[in-house]
Amino acid sequence: MNYNKKTINDVDVRGKKVLLRCDFNVPQDKVTGEITSDKRIKAAIPTIKQLLDNGAAVIACSHLGKPVATFDGFVKKQVEKGKKAEEVTKESWEKSLRKLTLAPVAKRLSELLGQEVIFATDTIGPDAKAKAEALQPGQILLLENLRFAKGETKNDPEFAKALADMAEIFVSDAFGTVHRAHASTAGVAAYLPAYSGLLVAKEIAVMGKALENPVRPFVAILGGAKVSDKIAVINNLLEKADTIIIGGGMAYTFIKAMGHDVGTSLLEADKVDYAREMLDKAAAKGVMLLLPVDTAIHDKFENTDQFLTVDTAMMPDGYMGLDIGPKSVRLFTEAIRGAGTVIWNGPMGVFEFPAFAQGTKAIARALAESGAITIVGGGDSAAAVEQLGFADKMTHISTGGGASLEFLEGKELPGVACLLDK
Numbered sequence: 306m307n308y309n310k311k312t313i314n315d316v317d318v319r320g321k322k323v324l325l326r327c328d329f330n331v332p333q334d335k336v337t338g339e340i341t342s343d344k345r346i347k348a349a350i351p352t353i354k355q356l357l358d359n360g361a362a363v364i365a366c367s368h369l370g371k372p373v374a375t376f377d378g379f380v381k382k383q384v385e386k387g388k389k390a391e392e393v394t395k396e397s398w399e400k401s402l403r404k405l406t407l408a409p410v411a412k413r414l415s416e417l418l419g420q421e422v423i424f425a426t427d428t429i430g431p432d433a434k435a436k437a438e439a440l441q442p443g444q445i446l447l448l449e450n451l452r453f454a455k456g457e458t459k460n461d462p463e464f465a466k467a468l469a470d471m472a473e474i475f476v477s478d479a480f481g482t483v484h485r486a487h488a489s490t491a492g493v494a495a496y497l498p499a500y501s502g503l504l505v506a507k508e509i510a511v512m513g514k515a516l517e518n519p520v521r522p523f524v525a526i527l528g529g530a531k532v533s534d535k536i537a538v539i540n541n542l543l544e545k546a547d548t549i550i551i552g553g554g555m556a557y558t559f560i561k562a563m564g565h566d567v568g569t570s571l572l573e574a575d576k577v578d579y580a581r582e583m584l585d586k587a588a589a590k591g592v593m594l595l596l597p598v599d600t601a602i603h604d605k606f607e608n609t610d611q612f613l614t615v616d617t618a619m620m621p622d623g624y625m626g627l628d629i630g631p632k633s634v635r636l637f638t639e640a641i642r643g644a645g646t647v648i649w650n651g652p653m654g655v656f657e658f659p660a661f662a663q664g665t666k667a668i669a670r671a672l673a674e675s676g677a678i679t680i681v682g683g684g685d686s687a688a689a690v691e692q693l694g695f696a697d698k699m700t701h702i703s704t705g706g707g708a709s710l711e712f713l714e715g716k717e718l719p720g721v722a723c724l725l726d727k
């Protein structure tokens with residue numbers, strides 16, 4: 306995978322129409338549909354401003370939620386949910402679509418930019434075409450939710466071409482969807498020269514460098530719930546890192562592989578052999594693999610101050626590990642302290658329970674104080690770092706949960722591969 310891709314700094318956009326794929330997949334209030342966080346809209350502003358200031362006419366587009374693009378598809382979904390097919394109406398389908406219109410995003414974007422955002426009520430239909438045609442340098446148009454069109458997620462070449470036909474340049478700035486081969490994330494690049502926006506450029510630069518040419522020692526910290534979610538990540542990072550730290554729920558499958566009992570902790574019995582293989586691979590490659598040496602345990606999955614802390618080699622029956630213990634924190638912190646690059650994916654414990662957020666908090670602090678290049682990937686890890694107040698202390702917090710995971714797996718991401726090489 307080549308991470309050396311052209312960005313909007315490598316192209317003259319003056320007088321050009323630019324199709325800009327944004328991530329305006331904002332959280333909304335379930336009842337009122339109101340935008341509950343405009344973080345993603347704010348994040349898009351620097352790229353949009355740079356394009357507009359440099360004289361481009363910007364045609365912005367995004368998906369929002371998971372609308373079902375056809376009435377037949379909607380009926381099928383409702384039947385799966387237990388509704389009778391004959392009870393499902395066209396009106397309820399249209400109502401479900403209306404909830405996912407990007408019109409409120411256009412309004413918020415306009416407030417943030419301090420200029421009008423023209424809104425098209427379709428994606429490649431007559432309204433979008435006419436408004437794109439008339440668009441002047443310095444103006445911005447937002448198309449309606451891309452997933453209202455059935456060609457988007459199917460990466461239908463005709464839909465991609467119709468999107469591309471409105472513009473002369475494609476700019477990809479929605480990192481959260483670069484692992485998907487959709488019409489607006491990859492398909493359009495078959496018809497337009499493709500560049501990264503500032504958000505995607507930073508993701509590729511920081512994470513690409515960490516994987517390709519990291520400042521060493523390179524420490525990878527993996528946690529979270531399941532080994533099965535992160536198999537490919539562990540395997541890829543074993544090829545690159547000097548030290549791998551494993552915490553969180555997935556650590557217990559490794560502890561089991563080392564021959565210890567883990568009580569009622571999260572355990573993927575069918576992954577124990579794989580964990581053993583990874584331990585052997587680490588040893589063979591000279592990668593230091595650190596596991597928790599102690600753990601906070603409780604007999605129920607709940608928040609409590611009445612938990613016990615035991616060595617992981619001596620976990621009693623009927624108890625589950627819900628966080629790493631203080632000795633593990635010391636061991637892990639020591640490894641992080643000397644690092645040149647740290648990648649962190651997955652919390653160390655059930656951080657949603659305050660009593661079991663200690664390990665995650667301590668690791669976040671260790672990263673913040675390490676002086677290393679620190680990269681946080683993964684939705685829950687990013688949320689934990691923000692919730693604990695360490696967000697501005699990290700070099701980079703990846704905005705794409707699934708995308709950053711696939712990045713760390715070393716997979717080719719369609720939305721990155723399609724960009725022009727430098």
Ligand code: ADP
Binds near residue numbers: 530555685
């Ligand atoms: P990310 O989104 O950062 O990639 P994951 O989705 O893989 O992280 O995992 C996050 C989840 O893992 C959290 O909901 C957390 O509660 C859970 N988790 C962490 N440690 C444990 C544990 N010891 N037992 C059960 N669940 C855990």
Ligand code: MG
Binds near residue numbers: 683684685
């Ligand atoms: Mg997650």
